[in-house]
Amino acid sequence: MHRAARTTSVAFVLTSALVLTACGSSDGDSVAADEKQTLTVWAMGTEGEKLGDVAEKYQEANPNITVKVTPIGWDVAHQKLVAAAAAGKLPDIAQMGGSYMGEFAEMDVLEPVDTSVFAEKDFFPAAWKQGTIDGTTYGVPWYVDTRVLFYRTDLAEKAGITEAPATMAELQQAAKAFQDEAGTKWGLSIQPGGLDTVQSFYQFLYSAGGEIVNEDGKAVVNSPEAVRALENYGSYFKQGLSEKSVRPGYDVTKDFNAGSVPMFFGGPWIMTLLDENYPDIKGKWAVANVPTDKASVSMAGGSSLTISADSEHKAAAKEFIAYLTGAEGQADWYQRTSDLPANTGAWESGELATDPDLKVWRTQMETAKVSPTLPKWTEITSKVDAAIESVTQGKSSAKDALDKAQSEIEGLVE
Structure with a gap:
């Protein structure tokens, strides 16, 4: 769609x-x-x-x-x-x-x-x-x-998971359990880099209380909250819970159906797509709200x-x-x-x-x-995309990557 x-x-x-x-x-x-x-x-x-x-x-x-x-x-x-x-x-x-x-x-x-x-x-x-x-x-x-968490309930049962992860800590615990106990290849599918990686990151950023540009129009992407969110995001790749390299046009629903990916964040149209394309897993998946950090906040x-x-x-x-x-x-x-x-x-x-x-x-x-309605928003988020990729690929720390993005974004919001 x-x-x-x-x-x-x-x-x-x-x-x-x-x-x-x-x-x-x-x-x-x-x-x-x-x-x-x-x-x-x-x-x-x-x-x-x-x-x-x-x-x-x-x-x-x-x-x-x-x-x-x-x-x-x-x-x-x-x-x-x-x-x-x-x-x-x-x-x-x-x-x-x-x-x-x-x-x-x-x-x-x-x-x-x-x-x-x-x-x-x-x-x-x-x-x-x-x-x-x-x-x-x-x-x-x-x-x-908006985006919510999709997860395989049948695989969760194999992993000993009885309820959807309610917190960000529980989300990572569930990702590990899916791999260790249910034998999935990955724990959570999130985007490692490229265009619009920020849309995958928003759930972590906003739930941690971070922003890219605040309501006063000031760049705040290297705030302690944003750094903590990116450290959390990057840890999935560091621990092998998420795939570091995803081909362009990747369709997560195929791996979700196959069982190699047990969890991902997705939009509402995916419910219809799963029902229509993968009837064999109907009743074997569910949706849940974004796990809470400081709050449960998704992109709009x-x-x-x-x-x-x-x-x-x-x-x-x-x-x-x-x-x-x-x-x-x-x-x-x-x-x-x-x-x-x-x-x-x-x-x-x-x-x-x-x-x-x-x-x-x-x-x-x-x-x-x-997201803020700024004329240069696409250019601004491209700087965040680059910062995320630098972290997921192990090239820099979350703090260094976001400090660099902050300096670049400051010139775009003046």
Whole structure:
């Protein structure tokens, strides 16, 4: 499925911002919501493929509205959005990942969210924060994404593990027990290096109380908490509990199915993937919240829906977004895609309220932490990626690696 789209061409974004004009038409210049009109919508990945069906249903109830959905691959989404913004041709509604929001808000091409229509209290705190830059919200949360622990319950039984590890100390104990008692090749799959290694590290970093950049915009990646988190992370590789070399495009679910990897951190879409691709282990795995260090904190991801500042269909766009992000629309979207609802009201009934596995995801989202919406965030996290890899490969200590990252990141947040 979709996920973990990364921003690119940051320099081009900043250059483009210099030539963009200010925001376009105000709501007063927009076409009224009840007039006949066409809404253009860009959606990415699986969402782009599924949204057309929802749009057809919406059009039946709103015959004056034609919703034209353009599916776009995550691999080209950022490039297309930047080009459209520079040309003043963004669609009326665009799906945006959290890593995009700071850039496009800085470019002044997004319409601020109408808080008389969309209420912060209706959404998970991290989901709302993801679309908020300098106190102004530009995106309405559509779906949320976080990471929890997947583990093989049948192998846990062989290892003498009766409950999911509740603390970071218990996580490492379990990894050792899986190897020693259940005969697994590895204890825990975490990323050793390369692009986006930081996404594997967030669970350790945030749970230890560390951050990369704090709320004041100050680099703090070499804090004692962050150093301790990286020491913990690196210890899995030092002790042979995690694999030091993972090929590009590695699919952990294959080794999870085979039993060589008994634990890993993953997103919600993996539950569906495991059920569909590996029915033989159905009932032999479970999910659990991120083990506690100072707290149990995971990364927060997902997507928001934004309205172009130049759109002439803002009123109709608001109504369609309200339909997609309301509790009923979110519950329907979950059934279609398995995307976790951003609207907490959707979790109050049906499978979302009763399924024990889904309760794990909801609990994790309550404390999930969103990354700062900074224009240079991709460049910043690349420095952390390098620091992590230096430690996992035994080339430097956690303190030295993070001191180096700190000095590099300080120049990117000034």
